[in-house]
Amino acid sequence: MLKIENLHTYYGNIHALKGINLEVEQGEIVTLIGSNGAGKTTTLGTMTGLLKATEGKVFYEGTDITNRPPYEIVKMGMSLSPEGREVFPQMSVEENLKLGAFIRNDKEGIEESFKRVYDLFPRLLERKKQTASTLSGGEQQMLAIGRSLMTSPKLLLLDEPSLGLSPNLVLLIFDLIKSIKEQGTTVLLVEQNANMALSIADRGYVIETGKVIIKGNAKDMLKDENIKKAYLGSL
Amino acid sequence: MLFQQIFDGLTLGMVYALIAVGYSLVFGILRLVNFSHGSVYAFGAHIALVVAVSMQWGIFPALVISIIFTGLLGIMIDKISLKPLREKKSKPIAALITTIGVSYIIQNLLMIIFGSHSKWFPKIFDYGIIKLGDISINSTQLFIFLVSLLLLVFLTIIIQKTKIGLAMRAVEQNPKAAHLMGINVNYIISFTFFLGGASAAIAGTLISGYYQVVYPNMGFIAGLKAFSAAVLGGIGVLYGSVIGGLVVGLSESFAVSYFGGGYRDAVAFVILILVLIIRPKGIFGKKEITKV
Numbered sequence: 260m261l262k263i264e265n266l267h268t269y270y271g272n273i274h275a276l277k278g279i280n281l282e283v284e285q286g287e288i289v290t291l292i293g294s295n296g297a298g299k300t301t302t303l304g305t306m307t308g309l310l311k312a313t314e315g316k317v318f319y320e321g322t323d324i325t326n327r328p329p330y331e332i333v334k335m336g337m338s339l340s341p342e343g344r345e346v347f348p349q350m351s352v353e354e355n356l357k358l359g360a361f362i363r364n365d366k367e368g369i370e371e372s373f374k375r376v377y378d379l380f381p382r383l384l385e386r387k388k389q390t391a392s393t394l395s396g397g398e399q400q401m402l403a404i405g406r407s408l409m410t411s412p413k414l415l416l417l418d419e420p421s422l423g424l425s426p427n428l429v430l431l432i433f434d435l436i437k438s439i440k441e442q443g444t445t446v447l448l449v450e451q452n453a454n455m456a457l458s459i460a461d462r463g464y465v466i467e468t469g470k471v472i473i474k475g476n477a478k479d480m481l482k483d484e485n486i487k488k489a490y491l492g493s494l
Numbered sequence: 495m496l497f498q499q500i501f502d503g504l505t506l507g508m509v510y511a512l513i514a515v516g517y518s519l520v521f522g523i524l525r526l527v528n529f530s531h532g533s534v535y536a537f538g539a540h541i542a543l544v545v546a547v548s549m550q551w552g553i554f555p556a557l558v559i560s561i562i563f564t565g566l567l568g569i570m571i572d573k574i575s576l577k578p579l580r581e582k583k584s585k586p587i588a589a590l591i592t593t594i595g596v597s598y599i600i601q602n603l604l605m606i607i608f609g610s611h612s613k614w615f616p617k618i619f620d621y622g623i624i625k626l627g628d629i630s631i632n633s634t635q636l637f638i639f640l641v642s643l644l645l646l647v648f649l650t651i652i653i654q655k656t657k658i659g660l661a662m663r664a665v666e667q668n669p670k671a672a673h674l675m676g677i678n679v680n681y682i683i684s685f686t687f688f689l690g691g692a693s694a695a696i697a698g699t700l701i702s703g704y705y706q707v708v709y710p711n712m713g714f715i716a717g718l719k720a721f722s723a724a725v726l727g728g729i730g731v732l733y734g735s736v737i738g739g740l741v742v743g744l745s746e747s748f749a750v751s752y753f754g755g756g757y758r759d760a761v762a763f764v765i766l767i768l769v770l771i772i773r774p775k776g777i778f779g780k781k782e783i784t785k786v
Contacts, residue, residue: 309673333676345671347664358664361657362676410676 260285260445261306261337261414266315268298268305275301277469278315283414288436288446290456290477292490293466299449300342302466303416307339308332319414334362338412342419342449344403348392352383355391355402359409368411375442376405379435397428404435414445421452433459453490457481465490497629499747505635505704507743508642512697513720514727514735515649516690522666522730523686526586529593530571531694532717533600536710538564538695539702540604543615553618553703560695568691569684571596577680597713604710611709618703638700645696646736649689653732662686666730715759719746722766728779737777741765 261283268276276298283289291299304310306317308329317325324332347355356376360369377384380401386394391402400420407415417436421429429452437459440446450456457463457477465473465486473486480486513535520528541563546556575592619637623630653659664672665682672679701716702708723742727734742762749761769777 307674309670328678329673330676330678333674339674341670341674345668345674347667347671349667350663354660358660358672358675358677361661361664406675 260320261447262316262318263302263306264316264318266302266305266317267313268301268310269313270301270310275469276305276312279466279469280471281464283445283447285413285445286440286443287461288440288448288459290448290450290453290460290463291466292450292453292456292463294490295451297466298469299466300418301469303339303341303418303447303449306332307337307416309339330362333410336411336413337416338407338410338414339416340403340407340418340420342422344396344399346391346394346399346402346406348390350391351388352391352394352402353387355406356383356409359406360411362410369409372409372411376408379408379438380405397424397432400424400428400432404432404439408439408444412444414447415439416447416449418449419451420448421450421455429455453486454481457491495751499751500744501631501635503744503747504740505639505743506746507723507740508639508646508736509697509701509704509739510716510720510723510742511646511736511739512642512693512700513716514724514739515646515732516694517721517724518727518729518732518735519662519686519690521724523662523683524576524580524589526576526589526593527721527729528571528690529590529717529721530596530600531593531690532713532720533597533604534564534567534571534691534713535694535698535716535720536604536713537567537600537698538691539615539698539708539712540608540710541695542699542702543608543613543708546616547614553616553699557696557699560699561692564695564698565688565692567600568687568689568694572683572687577683597717601710601713608710610711612707613709615702615706615708617706618700634704638704641696641700645693646732649693650732652689658682658685719759719762722762725776726766726769728776731776731778734776734778 263279263281266276266279279302291302293299301310305312308327311326316323319335319337324335347358356373360372363369382398383401383405386398391399394402404417404420420432424432433455436446436448448456448460457480460477463475463477463480464471516531517528520526538560541560542556545551545559546553575596576589579589579592617634619634621633624633624636653662661677661682664675664677665679669679719742720739723738724735726741727738745761745765746758749757
């Protein structure tokens with residue numbers, strides 16, 4: 260479904276990605292883990308057209324989408340829920356979700372998506388008319404994920420959905436990611452919480468200083484001694 | 495007498511509001527004060543002059559053609575001079591200085607093509623004096639007021655109720671997220687410049703029909719006053735620009751009658767300075783957007 264080949268990106272003067280290779284198959288949850296500054300967010304930014312690749316290719320469903328503008332990529336069915344939520348602060352929850360459906364014209368389909376999002380996140384239905392900036396961090400995270408789902412994506416990219424949330428909310432969000440996958444949406448999950456990410460993922464990649472250093476089956480990675488030491492913390 | 499002053503002030507104020515809206519719209523989306531806007535307004539007046547006086551097509555065709563050409567000029571300013579700076583991620587000051595430069599380029603082009611002397615413009619909406627009991631209203635002023643009001647309502651509807659308006663507000667509040675929603679941000683910026691140019695064209699045509707004179711640097715002082723109206727109301731807030739415009743218009747009208755014509759231009763800025771000392775964000779200025 261998604262194939263990244265030898266991707267290079269500069270972030271200002273910093274050579275942030277130094278040849279990333281990555282693949283996501285339909286129906287999977289794939290997780291991208293690694294420490295702060297490893298290049299996880301940059302990878303997502305380059306895939307979605309927010310940042311320019313200087314070398315390498317991104318293929319989505321067989322089409323070369325390298326350096327296409329973000330609005331074209333969203334229309335093809337790939338949606339990013341960005342790090343730090345990035346909601347529209349002065350708009351209501353409902354308007355935020357409506358903006359998620361900006362590219363769509365199918366009225367009935369949009370109604371269904373609203374229903375799907377409100378089913379997944381009943382809290383958002385309760386706060387439908389509330390201004391987004393007045394929501395709690397967890398609620399804003401739900402809104403950001405919900406807004407991405409409103410684009411009706413085939414591939415959902417989630418950047419640090421657990422960041423800054425209480426442990427209970429983290430569990431809830433990860434449960435929801437599993438349900439999103441069960442409903443047929445493929446997920447690429449970027450996380451610092453490697454333990455949780457690997458426990459729900461099918462496969463995983465570890466990035467370090469702009470390169471993939473380990474890849475494999477998520478269950479095997481959870482048991483791998485080296486990964487345990489470096490990314491899972493000794494329990 | 496008092497009524498007449500208030501009415502003079504409201505009429506002028508609505509036209510300032512139309513210009514101020516252009517500053518406000520562009521500032522909302524790009525966080526940039528577009529100092530070329532005064533010259534855009536003068537450009538609009540000159541297009542109307544060509545259509546209404548040289549070609550004798552009448553005032554409504556003049557308005558429509560001026561709206562189209564001036565709107566397109568707005569888009570061109572952005573595409574040619576500002577977009578390349580955005581793409582290079584230049585410092586905001588570079589864009590600001592560019593808009594000042596563009597302002598003089600437009601002004602000089604107008605001088606080269608039309609000459610720098612003042613040209614006569616026909617009086618618009620001249621249906622004589624309308625009497626309401628003891629009060630007599632000049633029909634030109636009444637229509638200028640009504641047309642401006644109508645356009646401001648129309649602009650508000652576009653921004654609050656339409657899909658493209660929703661996209662404009664999205665770009666204003668969070669450009670990065672707007673990209674991710676599939677909004678073509680460059681298209682929205684062009685559309686915003688078009689709206690700004692179009693409202694400046696209307697203001698330029700109305701004011702020319704009021705004072706009956708058109709000249710290349712007519713946009714300088716009008717632009718500065720409209721800019722202060724926008725800042726006064728809280729730049730980036732549409733109804734703030736309208737209130738700011740009315741305050742500037744009214745104060746100008748009162749200054750002329752009580753202190754004499756010599757003070758007409760100074761009063762707007764005195765009020766601006768006072769408001770900014772008391773409320774730095776303007777009367778209706780938004781609090782800074784805080785991220786949680």
